[in-house]
Amino acid sequence: MNYRKLGCSELEVSAITLRAWATGGWMWKSKDRKEAVEAIKASHDVGVTSIDTAPIYGQGASEEIVGEAIKGFSRDKVQILTKFGMRWDLEKGDFAMKSYDHNGNAIEVYKYAGKESIIYECEQSLKRLGTDYIDLYQIHWPDSTTPIDETFEAVLKLIEQGKVRFAGVCNYTASQIQQAERTLPLVSNQIPFNMVNRTVESETVSYCIDHNKSVLAYSPLERGLLTGEIHSGYEFKPGDHRASLPHFQPQFVEKTNVFLDKIKPIAEQHNASLSQLVLRWTIERPGITIALAGARNAEQAVQNANAIHINLSKEELKTIDDLVNTF
Template sequence: MNKATLGASDLSVFRLGLGCMGMSEFYGATDAEQESIRTLHKALEMGINFYDTADIYGNGHNEQLVGKAFHDRRDRVVLATKFGIVRDEQGNFQGIDCSPEYIKKACDRSLKNLGLDVIDLYYAHRLDDKVPVEETVGAMKELVAEGKVRYLGLSEAPAAQLRRAHAVHPITALQTEYSMWSREPEGEILKTCQELNIAFVAYSPLGRGFLTGAIPSRDTLDKDDWRLTNPRFQEEAMEENKKFVVLIEEIAKEKKVTPAQVALAWVLHQGQNMFPIPGTRKVSRLKENMEAANIQFSEEELSQIQQKLPKATAGERY
């Protein structure tokens, strides 16, 4: 279970990657840069070789951080980044742009930020309603032909658009939120990924930290933490969603593991093409997360969990 190939590519990665977003933004005060780099280096030392960033995380800072951390370790890592969500110099969000002209500029900017000649996996962060997906992927295909990108991915794309994109150029990975409390991809999206041999990269597999039981109330979060604005982290929703935490803690007690490990192991067991990318800024969490890859659930256990999982989650994802 511990290592697999992303889709039909030649990218062999540990089944658990590392989401780097929180090292630069969104989840409250970030650690000093050297602390983040130490965490990235430790992750690689422990066997994690798949790292996820995007041009909007920290408005370029996160790509620069990841590039700095791995500039002398390039041959040992698989780096993924994204384009499409636009911010101005002050960090204000300006919408979505997946036009061919923008894609080319975004790619060059990401290559510079990362200090790379080629990006291993390049995602459209969100699809643009104003641009047909065929046009977007067509421009991304040109980046592959130019040697600037090795493989292509989409993020948060529905099954129909995924099929249309794949017809233009093979899509290696679909990145979408997926966890025990975000199961929207189940059904057509996961079926399509399996049929087309597309890796499913699950972001926020720990429910933005909530499923670990480490966020019992809003008071736990820093005042500038983005989650305070998220519908699922409003008081009434959090109280309702604690039913997920209760179930996960029960399973963790039975398995003699941690709640975080249960949540990650459950995602891993949803298919061999599953690649969760939990984020962490702490070295102490790396080992805990990695050990989730060694946890086994029997078919009977998975069936029991399926039956016990709450049918609905309070609050929208965004």
């Protein structure tokens, strides 16, 4: 595995990091706790030392599973990245969505990052994770109802108390990062980035490069679309959020698969899967520090981690880049 520092901090994380959204079952209809724990352990065995989770993922379930999985690990050999600012148990802040929890009960989710809420969320996360500190604490989404300085004054307090090591953001614009840094330094911004979704590249990624902020790319496989396993007519399980997304409609799926057929020969030359090629390309992009890759089981986790062993030549990277640019 390759390890990279976040921003100007001394925190090193694995270039391929396990994203534990599906682990919590919420919106993915994945509820096998045993498989989820095994995926985290198998991932760690092959060098993936970093795990990205959040309270909203399964309404606490994902963090609990991560906590269970890392019990046998040396705490200083694993990096826990979690979040705050999405409440399903408090009607306050920006309304985000109506949904169902991992047990099928209707819930309403709010984006809220008030000071007392953050302090409370951190305590709950620490309990679920079974640890006394969080390596990277990230606001999940911007909250327009709370001043940014209030939000990060709370995070600064947690850092001073030793409960959080470093602060990051998710889904923040360059302007919002600037505002947050009036209160404390940030090391990272977690944003969506992949071959078929590069809208953040020109402004946000460029800003992060110029200001030494690491970019944590989430959905590098576009929620499974870039694995090549999704096809027109693919049937999603009831409750799988992808069924209604624009990128999973037949026309876009077909266009994507035509593109994947063009880069597949490069994967085959390296005895690699499409998903491994996509992940390796992602962490080779300027400004992208790590790729956050989800896995439902140990096999997927190990396959994702092994993407690090693909060594792409400059010519191969240019070929892929050219195809991506004309997608």
